Amino acid sequence: MAISLAPEHDLVKSFAKLPESVEIPDLIQIQLDSFRWFQEEGLKELFEEISPIQDYTGTRLDLNFIDYEFQEPQHTITECQEQSMTYASPLYVTVQVVVKSTGEIKEQELFLCDFPLMTDKGTFIISGAERVVVSQLTRFPGVYFTLEKDPATERESGTAKLVAERGAWLDFDTSSQDVISVKVSGKRKILATTLLRAVGYESDDTLFSLFQDVDNSPDHSFIRSTIERDPLIKNKTSALFDIYRKLSSGEAPSLDSAEKLLNNFLFNPKRYNLAKIGRYKINKKLGLNISPDYTGLTPQDLVQIIRRLIAINNGRESPDDIDHLGNRRARTVGFSVQRQFHSGLLRLEKAIKARVSIVGPEAATPTTLINVHPIAAAVREFFARSQLSQFMDQTNALAELTHKRRLSAMGPGGLTRERAGFEVRDVHYSHYGRICPIETPEGPNIGLIGSLATYARINEYGFVETPYHKVIHEVPNVKEELLGRTIREDIVDDQGNLIAKSATLVIKKTAQRLCSLPLKTIKVVPFVSDQVTYLAADEEEQYVIAQANVVFNERNKFVNETVEVRKGNKYFRELANKIDFIDVSPRQIFGTSACLIPFLEHDDANRALMGCNMQRQAVPLMLPRAPLVATGMEKEVAKYSGQVIFAPDDGIVTSVTSSQIVIQDKDGKEHTYKLSKFLRTNQRTCIDQYPRVNKGDRVKKGQVLADSSSTNDGELALGKNIICAFMSWEGWNYEDAIVISHRLVKDDVYTSIHIEKYKTEARDTGLGPEELTIDIPNISEDSLIELDEKGVIRIGAEVKPGDVLVGKITPKGETEPSAEEKLLRAIFGGKAREVKDSSLRMPPGEWGRVINVRVFSRDNYDELPIGVNTLVQVWVAQKRKISVGDKMSGRHGNKGVISVILPEEDMPFLPDGTPVDIVLNPLGVPSRMNIGQVLEAHLGWAAQVLGFRALSPVFYGADAIDIEDALARVWIAWNAGAVNFDPESSSGEDSAAADQGKIKEWLQGHGFVAEEVMNEKNRGMARRVSLILWLEEQGIKGDGDSYVRNLSDEDLEHLSQKIYKERRVYPPTFGKIELRDGKTGMPFDQPVAVGNIYMMKLIHLVEDKVHARSTGPYSLITQQPLGGKAQFGGQRFGEMEVWALEGYGAAHTLQEMLTIKSDDLMGRAKAYEAIVKGEDIQQPGIPEAAKVLFMELRSLGLAVELLSEP
Known part of the structure; x- marks a missing residue:
């Protein structure tokens, strides 16, 4: 069935019940703003905090960081991606050394490190690969109060945790004897009164007066119980000595040492820092008025924490909800990088202090004191190895965008999946409008990784x-x-x-x-x-x-x-x-992925979660199409994905090629836009931009200039609109399996391009340099036909497994020649040196067409690693058609694997002869409770037949009446003979709109005004008219010809249901059609729900999983074949498979499986030999597994021997 959305019918109908009052914000601004803050403010804060760095005595010199500057990157983003380099900017700092004894000032500008730069798309290029630093959800610095139940006494007692941005964590708890104690960084407990005495509240009277208004319960006296626990500590001195003994496990040499230790632990701003946000939170929670710029701890803080803890113990105050989003902050990329850079600066500080004592203040200069390696190492370590710096998911444009908006509760200082309980993973009411309640992984990370809601933003405090x-x-x-x-x-x-x-x-x-x-x-x-x-x-x-x-x-x-x-x-x-x-907006609750699911409100949350995740796994297709039933979010996602090029201003297109577009603006200035052609992504999918404008076109600001692989006309396009029937088909769609038509293969509907990159290096070896050459030993001329004179394959060559991509030879070590050889060499000259073939070949199971080759050589002054003379990179593209075993999915979590591809003539077909494209099992709907897919199919069917695109935003889109009206209009158009299907069209998603003239004529012939019936504003009108005409068609007359027409809407509904139950004929609003079997031509027993559904091909492709093995590598100990495609392994014949053969009595097959096909070393070698020679296979021997078992028994001291029969 053909539906071609011709321009005159490219009508978009919005079913939104509310106007858009607020525009969707820039979806990647969070990343860009955060990194900009780090460059402008974050680094400045760090250098100000660490300056001045003094020597150990504090009397010899000061080192200050005065200023810093990011210089222009030395390489472009494209160069970095092609040559596997890091896109970075040289960071220079101005350092000043002041010699205190002479007052001499030495100032120099030093190179600190190459600092990775963020691209305009919010990513980093590290060693040629795009990476994303995800935001981390962690606890705010501040104080948290909780109640814990004592399992012995069943009594609830309060605890408090004081979390610092940097420095010791303090844990306050209450014992069953009403004693309040404090742990500093997990060390031994200190009584709360001891700590208060040490900070200046010495006498008992002072302590009682501080807490008299809260510690007045007749049943519990917390301060008195705590004082009585250690009656020997009565003043500040004894308190300080007690704290020193518990914190450093020894006696304090003096009172000063004890006081210094406590100050260093809690009151030294360099060692203990709450950060501005921690001070803000503590002031707010405890009602303090301490300056927000003071980020250290004060004695008042300790007093107020203990007061609040006593109040919670007495039931006057409630504890904190630890999972509330008000107690958690999003640490964005800027904060994460700042934290790592700070650790590098601390290492640098330590090195500088040690260096001063060696060099001396007079000879000290910034260059002699500063070793930049700790900084460079800290930066490199973060971007290359941190849990938060992740290989970007580039499967499609949506995957790229959502990765940048991800929030992780894991990472440094965060949770681990083993320790995280149910409460921290669960959806919390405070997530409303901030974190998407739907989008999260399905595995062990569920609830620990989330996604920002559509309208959410992160403020300066996190x-x-x-x-x-x-x-x-x-x-x-x-x-x-x-x-x-x-x-x-x-x-x-x-x-x-x-x-x-x-x-x-x-x-x-x-x-x-x-x-x-x-x-x-x-x-x-x-x-x-x-x-x-x-x-x-x-x-x-x-x-x-x-x-x-x-x-x-x-x-x-x-x-x-x-x-x-x-x-x-x-x-x-x-x-x-x-x-x-x-x-x-109703959609502000959800993230970007969830907002792309039409009728989300009719889907079970578990299936919606799968729908979100599977949209990110959709493979970009060769001919992408935007969905017929969309939500309106598709344009926004495409816009902020960075893959679509928009016109920045009005202008005229002066030139268009496949690789660039030139626009002339109003001032006559030309702007050139380079298009990405067949770029390989991190997931081996393809980004290929193509122009959407022609030479001479006038373009307006914001108009789409070029689309990408997963966009269509500036909208996200992850799949195709295809005709779907919900029915069972000869058991082939049992258990979510999918039956598809061969049309989807023939017309490249689901064909995708996948690109693999292969590389080889010619290095210097101990025996001489490796060479790239076409002169490869022991290889046929036919195998070299596609190589050039340097041994590099030509662009456009078709390659298959084992083909040579780059010819390379490596020198071989020579043995000492014999006397005869020496004589021959002396007579005839030196013989050709021995080399081995180390060419780059296509791996097993891989094939495709060479689309690009790049050669980097030291002779051409290219930057190469030490020891590498030449680097060759070859890109091979595959066109993969959809095949049996591929995974497909809709947007509602309705996933399945293709079980059979039927010829078009065997597919069930519509009354006009059009075969359906896909058959889904109707049993996959009720138990999964994702009714959205059925509603999408109905509205998609109406959109396809009537020639429009539907916009149905989540939670305020099309309702039941809208869909029934749309189906009624389809029924009217069908009966009026106004639907023009073109069976020759190759696309099941485009259709000429229904013939309005025929509809008008037909309705007038039945006594109705077409303008009223087909008008969208008359809700329920089309539904009513279609039911009236259908009932009249069924011969329902009643008391007269106008009986049916005078019935109310409710009576029409009841009568239609009654006729349906009696005659099993479906009313027009049911969306069911009589299908016929493609094999027999006979109609199926029941009418079938047929619609247009948006289906995607997922990246779980059968071609990446299937492989074949005859012989290959074996495990060293068990001598059994390895497992998995990567190891070129075999298929495991496990315990249950053995039972199956035992159950059938297939003894010889079983013996063969467990011996010569597995780990009988001698047997398998002889079997291979026998097969090659065409002889009979001999009797199998003893498998290696049995020998390993004997060895293990012997290790237990058992003399186990295998005795052969005499």
């Missing part, structure tokens, strides 16, 4: 914020603000005269009178403003927030008196005048 529209309750007493508003209370002047009554609509005259009053603000009936406010999770706790789908009138006033709202973790109905904020 809080994840989400936007809301502010609800205005009072406006300034200004004419412009008052006009059109409704007053909420009576307003009188100074003399008590009524100026305006409550519920008065303010017009010009009223506004003038109100403005003359000395009132600053006027209370009005609440209305939703355009003002957008971003709130963090802890900030929104105090507000009443309504949903985005609240009904309000044209003046943005609430229509209903009460509205469904939420406050904190409570959901209830509230009066409209109590609402503070309203959501900006």
Whole structure:
């Protein structure tokens, strides 16, 4: 069936029930802003913090970092990718050394390191590969209070943990004897009163007075119990000595040493740092007024922590919700890099201090003191090996984008998957609008890795914020603000005269009178403003927030008196005048992947999760198409993926080739846009940009200039729209298997391009240099036909397994020649040196066409590693058609593996003879509860037949009436003979729109006005008309010809259901069609749900998994074949397979499997020989596994021997 979306029918119908009030923000801005902050502010903070670096005595010299500068990168991004280099900028610092004894100042600019730079797409190029630094969700620095139950006494006691950005962590806990103690970094417990005495609160009276208003429970006296636990500690001195003994496991040499130790642990800002956010959180939680710029700990902090802990123990305060997003921050790339750079600076500081004592202050200069290796090593270590620096998922444009928006609770200082419990993984109410509740991995990382919600942003402190529209309750007493508003209370002047009554609509005259009053603000009936406010999770706790789908009138006033709202973790109905904020969009709850699933609200969350993850695994196709049923998010994802080129300004296209586009702007200036051609991604898929404009076209700002492999006309396109039937087909779609038509193979509907890169190096060896040459020993001329004179394969050559890509020879070590050889050499001259063939060949199972070759040589002054003379890189592309064993999926988690590819003539076909493209099992719908796929199929069918594209955003898109109306219009068009299908078309997704003239004529013939029936605004009209005409077609007359037409909508529905049950004939709104069997031509027993569904081919391709082995590598100990394709291994014949053969009594087959086909060394060698010679295979011997067993028994001291028969 053909549907060609011709330009005149390329109509987009939006089923959105709400207008878009806030634009989708830049989806990768988080990465770009964070790295920019690091470059401009983060590094500056570090250098200011570490300066001055002094020698150990503190009297000889100071070293200061004055300034720093990032210089221009030495190589472009493309050069770095091609030559496996890092895209980095040289970082230079200005360093000043001040000799204290003479006052001499020495200043120099030094090279510190090559610092990796972020590209415009938010990625890093490290050793030629694109990487992403994901954001990390960690605890904020600050204090956290919890309640823990004592298993012995069943009593709940409070604990507190003081978390520092840098420095010791303090754990406060309460024992069952009401004693409060503190652990510093997990060392021995110190009594809380001992710590307070050490910081200046010495006497018992002082301690009692500090806590008298909270520690007044008749049952528990915490301070008294703690003092009584160690009666010997009565003053500051004894307290300091006790703390020293417990923290450093020895007696303090002096009071100064004890005091210095405590200060270093807790009060030295260089060693103990809460960071600005930690100070902000502590001030807010404990009600302190300490300066936000002071990031150290104070004695007041300790007092307030203990006060709050006692209050929690006494039940007056509630503990913290540790999983609340207000207690967790997103540490973005800038903060992560800053933290790593700080560790490098600390190593550098230590090295500088040691160096001063060797060099001496007079001879010291910045160059002699600073060794840059610790910094370079720290940076390299982070980008190459950190858990947060990840190989970018480039399977398609969506995978790339979502990877940059990922949040991980794992990583340095974070959780591990083994220790993380259910609570930390679960969805929390504070995630609303901040972290997507759907998108997370399915495996052991579930809940530990998440994704930012669509509208979420991360502020300077690391809080994840989400936007809301502010609800205005009072406006300034200004004419412009008052006009059109409704007053909420009576307003009188100074003399008590009524100026305006409550519920008065303010017009010009009223506004003038109100403005003359000395009132600053006027209370009005609440209305939703355009003002957008971003709130963090802890900030929104105090507000009443309504949903985005609240009904309000044209003046943005609430229509209903009460509205469904939420406050904190409570959901209830509230009066409209109590609402503070309203959501900006129903889709702000979800991440970008979830927002791409139409009818998400009808899918079970588990299947929606699979749908999100599988969209990221979709392979870019050769001929991508945007979905017929979209959500409107496709354009945004494509826009921020970085793979689509948009016009930055109005202009004219002056030149278009496959590799570049030239635009001339209004000022006559030309802009050239290079297109990426057949680029290999990290996942071996292909990025290939192609122009969407022609020479001479006028382009507007924001217009699409070039599409990519996974976009279509500037929209994300991960799959194809194909005709789907939900039915079983001879058992071939049992257990989620999929039956597809050969058309999908023949017409390259699901053909994708995959690119592999092969490389070889010609090195210097101990026996001489390796050479690239076509003169390879022991190889036929036919095998060298595609190689050039240097032995490098030509571009365009077709290659198969074992073919030579690059000819290379390596010198072989020579043995001492015999006397005869020496004589012959002396007579005839030196013989040709011995070399071995070390050519680069195509691996087993790989094939394709060579699309690019690059040769880097030291002779051409290319940068190469030490010892490498020449580097050759060969790119080979494969065109993979869809095949049996490939995995396919829809957007609703409806996944399956292709079990059979049927000829087109055998597929079930429609009444007009068009075969369907894919057959899915209907049993895959009810148990999985992903009804969205059925709704998508129905709406897609209507879009295909009537020639439009549907936009149905999540949670406010098409509803049941919209879909039934669309199906009714399809039925009308079908019966009017207005559907023009072109069976010759190669695409099942394009169709000429239905013939409107025929529809009009047919409806008029039945007494209906076509304009009313086919008008989208008349909701339910098409459904009603189609049911009336269908019932009349079924011969339902009633009391007269107009009986059916006079029935109400509800009665029409009941009557249709009744006729369906009696006659098993489906009404038009059921979306079912009578299909016929392609083999017999007979109709199936029941009409079948047929629709247009968007299906994707996933990267789990059978060609990457299947391989064949006859002989190959064996395990050293067991001598059994290795497993897996990478090891060229065999198929495991395990315990259960042995049982199967035993059950059938196949003794000889079983013996063969366990011996000559596995680990009988002698037997398999003789069997191979016998097969080659065409002889009979001899009796198998003893497998190696039996010998290993005997050895293990002997190791236990058992004399086990195998005795052969006499």
